[in-house]
Amino acid sequence: MYAIKQFYLKLFNAKTTMKDKTMMCDETKNECCNHADPPWEGPQVIPAQIRRVDNLIFRKINQFARENDVEQATPMHGWIIGYLYRHRDTPVFQRDIEKAFSISRSSVTVTLQLMEKNGLIRRESVAQDARLKRIVLTQKARDLHRQIEADILAFESNLARGISEEEQEVFLRVAKKMQENLREDLAKQGISICKGGDCE
Numbered sequence: 001m002y003a004i005k006q007f008y009l010k011l012f013n014a015k016t017t018m019k020d021k022t023m024m025c026d027e028t029k030n031e032c033c034n035h036a037d038p039p040w041e042g043p044q045v046i047p048a049q050i051r052r053v054d055n056l057i058f059r060k061i062n063q064f065a066r067e068n069d070v071e072q073a074t075p076m077h078g079w080i081i082g083y084l085y086r087h088r089d090t091p092v093f094q095r096d097i098e099k100a101f102s103i104s105r106s107s108v109t110v111t112l113q114l115m116e117k118n119g120l121i122r123r124e125s126v127a128q129d130a131r132l133k134r135i136v137l138t139q140k141a142r143d144l145h146r147q148i149e150a151d152i153l154a155f156e157s158n159l160a161r162g163i164s165e166e167e168q169e170v171f172l173r174v175a176k177k178m179q180e181n182l183r184e185d186l187a188k189q190g191i192s193i194c195k196g197g198d199c200e
Helices: 002-020 046-067 075-086 094-101 105-117 139-159 165-188
Strands: 121-126 129-137
Touching: 046 075, 046 139, 075 094, 075 105, 075 129, 075 139, 094 105, 094 129, 105 121, 129 139
Parallel strands: none
Antiparallel strands: 121 129
């Protein structure tokens, strides 16, 4: 986010400098000094809006966690629990979570270690390779999943209130395209983005 702000700040300053050459601002008369928000906070800046929605979602999830006494499970824990629950009939390994959530190996390692410490998951060896550890939900996590599943559905319904199915489909297509664009840009810079389940 800091890099985005710096980029827009430079862009804003460059445009302002060009304007200053032809028009001076008379603050005492308030003729041309209606200061707008910084460019990265403007309503039409996509990263700013995504960030705001993200912050509001996390605040809502944290509120739910406090009200239901599940603060030991972070939003990311909840998403991983949901992923493991949906794939409970097939073996899931750490690399699958890295790929599914586009998270680095180190971040997933730390998250899974905390979940294991909190009694939400356990690791089990697989018959074909003892070095591989499949990730399995504990009964505590399954109970927690059932507890919050209905609330998540209600939350998603509330989030999409007043938004037609067509608009939601457009949003999802645009969001997916943005992810693809960002992955392509990162790949050009030599940054791995979870190809083949291997994230760095």
